[in-house]
Amino acid sequence: MADPRPYDPEWIEAERARMADIIARHERIVMQFSGGKDSLASLQMVRDHLEKITVAWANSGDAFPETVELMDAVRARVPYFVEIKADQPSHIAAMGWPVDLLPVSRTPLGRIVNRHNLPIMQGWPVCCGANLWGPMVNFLREFRPTLVILGTKATDERKGLDCDGSIVDGAEVLLPVHKWTHDQVFAFLKREGVEIPEYYTFGTTSLVCRHCTAFVAENSGKMRYMRERHPVDFGEVQRRLREIKRAVSVDNAALDACIIG
Numbered sequence: 609m610a611d612p613r614p615y616d617p618e619w620i621e622a623e624r625a626r627m628a629d630i631i632a633r634h635e636r637i638v639m640q641f642s643g644g645k646d647s648l649a650s651l652q653m654v655r656d657h658l659e660k661i662t663v664a665w666a667n668s669g670d671a672f673p674e675t676v677e678l679m680d681a682v683r684a685r686v687p688y689f690v691e692i693k694a695d696q697p698s699h700i701a702a703m704g705w706p707v708d709l710l711p712v713s714r715t716p717l718g719r720i721v722n723r724h725n726l727p728i729m730q731g732w733p734v735c736c737g738a739n740l741w742g743p744m745v746n747f748l749r750e751f752r753p754t755l756v757i758l759g760t761k762a763t764d765e766r767k768g769l770d771c772d773g774s775i776v777d778g779a780e781v782l783l784p785v786h787k788w789t790h791d792q793v794f795a796f797l798k799r800e801g802v803e804i805p806e807y808y809t810f811g812t813t814s815l816v817c818r819h820c821t822a823f824v825a826e827n828s829g830k831m832r833y834m835r836e837r838h839p840v841d842f843g844e845v846q847r848r849l850r851e852i853k854r855a856v857s858v859d860n861a862a863l864d865a866c867i868i869g
Contacts, residue, residue, distance in 0.1 A: 617799075620653075620796070623653065623784070624653060624654075624656070627653060627654055627657075627782065627784060628656070628657065630755065630780070630782055631654065631657045631660060631661075631755065631782075633755075633780075634660070634753075634754045634755040634780070635660070635754065636751065636752060636753045636754050636755070637660050637661045637662065637753055637754070637755040637756075637757065638661070638662050638663075638664050638748065638751060638753040638755070638756050638757070639651065639654070639661050639662070639663050639664065639756075639757040639758070640664055640666075640744060640756065640757070640758050640759075641663045641664060641665050641682065641759075642665070642666075642759070642814060642816065643665070643675050643678045643679060643682075643805075643814065643815075644759065644813075644814030645790075645793050645794065645797065645804065645805075645808060645812075645814065646759030646760070646761055646764075646785055646793055647759040647814075648759075648797060648802055648804075649759065649784070649785050649788070649793045649796050649797055649802075650757060650758070650759040650783075650784040650785055651663070651682070652796070652797070652800050652802055653784040653785070654757065654784065658685075658686045658687060659687050661686070661688065661757065662688040662689070662690055662751070662753075663682060663686045663688065663689045663690070664689075664690045664692060664744065664747060664751075665679055665682075665689070665690070665691050665692065666692045666694070666739075666740045666741075666743050666744045667679075667691050667692065667693050667694065668694050668696040668739040668740055668816065668817050669693060669694050669695045669696040669697060669698075669739065670696040670697055670739075670817040670818050670819055670820075671815075671816075671817070671818070672815040672818050672838070674805060674806075674807065674815060675815055675816075678805065679691070690747065692743045692744060692746075692747050693743070694738070694739040694740070694743050695739075696735070696738075696739040696817055696819075697819075699735065699738050699739055700735065700819070702716070703716060703728070703730045703734065703735070703738075704716065704727065704728030704729040704730040705727065705728070705729050705730070705821045705848050705852065706729075706730055706731070706732040706734075706735035706736070706820060706821055706822040707729045707730070707731065707732065707821060707822055707852055707856075708732060708822050708823065708824055708825070709852075709856045710729060710730070710731045711729065711855040711856055711858065711859045713855075713859075714726060714727070714728055714729040714855050715728060715729065715730065716728050716730075726855075727848070727851055729852065729855065732820075732822035732823065735822070739817075740816070748777075748779075752778075753779050754778070754779055754780065755779060755780045755781075755782060756776070756779045756780070756781055756782070757782045757783075757784065758781070758782075758783055759783075759784070759785060760783050760785075760786065761783075761785055761786060761787075761788055761789070761793075762786055762787060763788075763789055763790070765826070772786045790812045794808070806833075806837075807829075807830070807833045807837075810829040810830065810832050810833040811826070811827075811828070811829020811830060811832075811833070812826075812829070813826050813827060813829065813830060815830065815833075818834075818838065818841045818845075819841065819844065819845055819848070820845075821845060821848045821849055821852060824849070831845070831846075
């Protein structure tokens, strides 16, 4: 259940004091920073301790220019900033477009078995793992932090470390906005004077990869934003989504034919 108190300035300062006590116990601290609203709120919550925190951004290699611009601003603000680079375009060229529903015949192996030259696809966890999560995990293993700060919320549909205060792989986990809702995060950022990226007027999800074709249940707002601000990329993503829809419809039709009675 969300905590209603993030609207309360006194509670915010009490939370900042609590987090200050946690941060004081550690010397090797990493904040995983995506540039989304929850990351921005988390960074603002620990603003008085940035001299102890390494801010780490996993750049998939297909970031929106708005995200790169935001990261440049954060890089200039914080003492320690690390950009962890991947090459998502090359990965997609080899493994296929990320999808929520995966037609097996469209995987790289499926293409070989079925002897076709159609566009290939992969489950989105493979793509995210190769270009976001995996590179971040490798960095953390090398850095060996004793405290990891993330912008994860309990209300998020997908979340990795949802365990505020727990110890994971030898590091304490701190989730500054864990009990907050989307609306509470927005209200906090406005009250703190933090600029909210324009794309949030189209939805509640952040911008990660320009050519992502997964997470369709939540990305209609992102598509509308891209149509307005990135029409060329929008056109390419729409082309891919239509091909994905065709591939899935073939499997759906075959499945329907096998369901009798």
